[in-house]
Amino acid sequence: MYKKIEREDINYFINVVGNVNVSSDPEKLDIYSHDEVSGDKYKYLPELVVFSKNKEQISQIMKYCSENKIPITPRSAGTGLSGGAVPVMGGIVLSTEKMNKIVEFDEETLTITVEPGVIPDDIQKVVSEKGLLYAGDPCSSDASFIGGNVAENAGGNKVIKYGATGNSVMALEAVLPDGSIEWFGGKLVKDVTGYDLVSLIVGSEGTLCIVTKIILKLIPLSKYIVDLLVPFKTIEKAIEFVPKMIIESRIIPTSIEFMDNSSLVLTEKFLNSTLPYSQAGAHLIIELEGNDKETLADEYEKIGKYCIQNGALEVFVADNKTTRNRIWKARKSIAEAISSLYKDFCMEDVVVPINKIPELMSEVKIISQKNDLDCINFGHAGDGNIHVTFLNHSRSRKEWENIIDITLRELYEKTFSLGGTLSGEHGIGLKRRPYLPIVMSKEKIKIMKGIKKVFDPEGILNPGKIF
Ligand SMILES: Cc1cc2nc3c(=O)[nH]c(=O)nc-3n(C[C@H](O)[C@H](O)[C@H](O)COP(=O)(O)OP(=O)(O)OC[C@H]3O[C@@H](n4cnc5c(N)ncnc54)[C@H](O)[C@@H]3O)c2cc1C
Structure with missing residues (x-):
C-alpha cells in the first residue's frame, strides 16, 4: 500500500535538503531504526533518513510524501519509551535534530519560542539566568528534545505541581501532511476560539503533524x-x-x-x-x-x-x-542504569489516581510473583505514575516476549480496574498499541481514527502507531 523509495524520490529529497542531509548509509539507518524501548521486536529500518533544517523543507517533503504515499516518521532525539519514532512501515525517518535554535526569549510575555530540536535543559539554562523557569522536567531533560517532549506530552518530576509538558505549551507551528504550515494558539494566557487544537497536537505522537516551533510559557523561578x-x-x-x-x-x-x-x-x-x-x-x-x-x-x-x-x-x-x-x-x-545493565527489560508507566497507588503496588507484586518475573519499581509517585519494570535474567527471547505479553495484559487490566490507564507519560506508540482496547472503548478509538483521517487522509505520517 505504501510506495517503496526509489532513486527519483531520493533525488527529490536531495534537491530539497541537500546531499549531506539525506542518508541511506546502513550504519545510520540502524541508528534511526529504534528508540529506547528494549527488544528487536521494536526495531524497523527506515529506507532513508532525512534531516530537515526548516519548515519550508518539511512542507515540501510532506507534500511529496502525501502525493506519492511514502511514510514519514518524525524523530527528535530517539529517547522515547514507546517505539514512537520507529518507522514501522519503512519510508523516511525525518529528523528535526538540526532545527535546534532558540528563536526568541520574550521576557515581556514570559515566553520562549524554540525549534523542536532544542534540549529542555538548554531552555532551562537560558531562562534561569533571568530568574524564570520552564516547568517541563522529564528525567531525560539532558538528552531528549522539546519536539519529542511536546509530541509525547512528556511528564517528569514536576508534574504534581506544574502539570505535564502541555501545560507549558502556549502555541505551536506545525506542518500538516498536505504540506500546509499552520500556527495553533498564540502568546495568549487564555483562548477559547473553537476547539483546543494545541492540546490535541500535544501528545499526538507525531501522527497528526510535524511540530516546527513551540512557544512555551515561563514562570518565576523560586529562590x-x-x-x-x-x-x-x-x-x-x-x-x-x-x-x-x-x-x-x-x-x-x-x-x-x-x-x-x-x-x-x-x-x-x-x-x-x-x-x-x-x-x-x-x-x-x-x-x-x-x-x-x-x-x-x-x-x-x-x-x-x-x-x-x-x-x-x-x-x-x-x-x-x-x-x-x-x-x-x-x-x-x-x-539508563537498567538499559545499560539489562539486555531485555520492559519499562512501563501505568498511572492511577493517587489514592490507589498502594493497591496498584500490591497488584504489581502479585502479578510479578505469579509470572515469576523480577520487577523493580520507581517513578513519579506523587502523580500516581509508577515505572513498573520487568527484567529478563535468563529466559529465551521467545519465552520472554510471551510472558511479557501475558503480564502486560494483567497489569493493564488491574490498572484500569483501579481507575487508571496504561500510560501516564511515555505514550502508546508501537509498543502499547495492541493493548489500547483494554483501556479505551471502540467508540473512542473510532473518534481518534476520524481525527487522524482529517489531518492525514493518506495515512503517511507515522503510520502504525497508537491504533
Ligand atoms: C533515561 C530516560 C528517562 C526518561 N524520563 C522520562 C520522564 O521522566 N518523563 C517522560 O515523560 N518521559 C521520559 N522518558 C521518555 C522520553 O525521553 C520522552 O518520551 C521524550 O519526550 C521523547 O523525546 P525525544 O526527543 O527523544 O523524542 P523521540 O523519541 O524522537 O520521539 C517521540 C515521539 O515524538 C514524535 N516526534 C518527534 N519529534 C516530533 C516533531 N517535531 N513533531 C511531531 N512529532 C514528533 C515521534 O514521531 C515519536 O512518536 C525517558 C527516557 C529515557 C531514555
Missing part, C-alpha cells in the same frame, strides 16, 4: 529549593505515605519521587556511588520550593516530622546544589 531524601523500611510504608502526605498535609510539593530498593541498588551500581540508607526498602524524594527561607523551612520541618510519624527511618535535608544534584542524579539515572 529556594529543598529536597528531602526519605528512606522507609518497606515499599508499602513509603507508598502508603504518598497519598496520605498530599491529602493530609495540604502542601503540594514540586516533586514526590519514589525508588524501591532494587532500583536504588541498580543506579548506585551504575553510578558507582551511594545514597544514605541504601538498604532501606524504598526512598522518597520530596522537593519543596519557595521565595521565603523561613516559610520553606517551616514546611519542610512539618513534612519531615510527618514522614517520621509515618514510619520514615530518617529525613535527610538537601538544601545545597551539590547534595541536591547527587540525589537527583541517582533518581534520573535509573532508566
Whole structure:
C-alpha cells in the first residue's frame, strides 16, 4: 500500500535538503531504526533518513510524501519509551535534530519560542539566568528534545505541581501532511476560539503533524529549593505515605519521587556511588520550593516530622546544589542504569489516581510473583505514575516476549480496574498499541481514527502507531 523509495524520490529529497542531509548509509539507518524501548521486536529500518533544517523543507517533503504515499516518521532525539519514532512501515525517518535554535526569549510575555530540536535543559539554562523557569522536567531533560517532549506530552518530576509538558505549551507551528504550515494558539494566557487544537497536537505522537516551533510559557523561578531524601523500611510504608502526605498535609510539593530498593541498588551500581540508607526498602524524594527561607523551612520541618510519624527511618535535608544534584542524579539515572545493565527489560508507566497507588503496588507484586518475573519499581509517585519494570535474567527471547505479553495484559487490566490507564507519560506508540482496547472503548478509538483521517487522509505520517 505504501510506495517503496526509489532513486527519483531520493533525488527529490536531495534537491530539497541537500546531499549531506539525506542518508541511506546502513550504519545510520540502524541508528534511526529504534528508540529506547528494549527488544528487536521494536526495531524497523527506515529506507532513508532525512534531516530537515526548516519548515519550508518539511512542507515540501510532506507534500511529496502525501502525493506519492511514502511514510514519514518524525524523530527528535530517539529517547522515547514507546517505539514512537520507529518507522514501522519503512519510508523516511525525518529528523528535526538540526532545527535546534532558540528563536526568541520574550521576557515581556514570559515566553520562549524554540525549534523542536532544542534540549529542555538548554531552555532551562537560558531562562534561569533571568530568574524564570520552564516547568517541563522529564528525567531525560539532558538528552531528549522539546519536539519529542511536546509530541509525547512528556511528564517528569514536576508534574504534581506544574502539570505535564502541555501545560507549558502556549502555541505551536506545525506542518500538516498536505504540506500546509499552520500556527495553533498564540502568546495568549487564555483562548477559547473553537476547539483546543494545541492540546490535541500535544501528545499526538507525531501522527497528526510535524511540530516546527513551540512557544512555551515561563514562570518565576523560586529562590529556594529543598529536597528531602526519605528512606522507609518497606515499599508499602513509603507508598502508603504518598497519598496520605498530599491529602493530609495540604502542601503540594514540586516533586514526590519514589525508588524501591532494587532500583536504588541498580543506579548506585551504575553510578558507582551511594545514597544514605541504601538498604532501606524504598526512598522518597520530596522537593519543596519557595521565595521565603523561613516559610520553606517551616514546611519542610512539618513534612519531615510527618514522614517520621509515618514510619520514615530518617529525613535527610538537601538544601545545597551539590547534595541536591547527587540525589537527583541517582533518581534520573535509573532508566539508563537498567538499559545499560539489562539486555531485555520492559519499562512501563501505568498511572492511577493517587489514592490507589498502594493497591496498584500490591497488584504489581502479585502479578510479578505469579509470572515469576523480577520487577523493580520507581517513578513519579506523587502523580500516581509508577515505572513498573520487568527484567529478563535468563529466559529465551521467545519465552520472554510471551510472558511479557501475558503480564502486560494483567497489569493493564488491574490498572484500569483501579481507575487508571496504561500510560501516564511515555505514550502508546508501537509498543502499547495492541493493548489500547483494554483501556479505551471502540467508540473512542473510532473518534481518534476520524481525527487522524482529517489531518492525514493518506495515512503517511507515522503510520502504525497508537491504533
Ligand atoms: C533515561 C530516560 C528517562 C526518561 N524520563 C522520562 C520522564 O521522566 N518523563 C517522560 O515523560 N518521559 C521520559 N522518558 C521518555 C522520553 O525521553 C520522552 O518520551 C521524550 O519526550 C521523547 O523525546 P525525544 O526527543 O527523544 O523524542 P523521540 O523519541 O524522537 O520521539 C517521540 C515521539 O515524538 C514524535 N516526534 C518527534 N519529534 C516530533 C516533531 N517535531 N513533531 C511531531 N512529532 C514528533 C515521534 O514521531 C515519536 O512518536 C525517558 C527516557 C529515557 C531514555
